[in-house]
Amino acid sequence: MRKPRDFDSELKALADKAKQLKERRVRDLGALVTATGADALDADVLAGALLDAAANSDKAIGEGWRKRGAAFFQGKQRNTSSGPRQQSEVTLPLDGGGASA
Numbered sequence: 384m385r386k387p388r389d390f391d392s393e394l395k396a397l398a399d400k401a402k403q404l405k406e407r408r409v410r411d412l413g414a415l416v417t418a419t420g421a422d423a424l425d426a427d428v429l430a431g432a433l434l435d436a437a438a439n440s441d442k443a444i445g446e447g448w449r450k451r452g453a454a455f456f457q458g459k460q461r462n463t464s465s466g467p468r469q470q471s472e473v474t475l476p477l478d479g480g481g482a483s484a
Contacts, residue, residue, distance in 0.1 A: 419455065
């Protein structure tokens with residue numbers, strides 16, 4: 384005869400794992416904000432830039448951001464002078480380039 388499964392403890396373990404993953408994601412996002420220099424921005428400015436990025440439907444702008452992000456993670460030098468030419472006036476670069484002026 385098989386041992387009955389303890390569903391309650393399995394659900395609790397899954398909930399704990401999900402909570403740990405969520406906390407890790409929040410820490411990682413905070414580290415990303417700091418690593419990019421975006422922590423120098425006011426919270427309102429940073430939130431506005433992120434909201435614009437999340438609402439962006441222009442694939443060309445999104446692809447430009449993706450390339451700059453990939454270059455950042457590969458350790459290439461940030462080039463803040465090329466970013467604003469590719470983006471609309473309303474949209475801020477996500478690497479903190481707007482705060483360095």
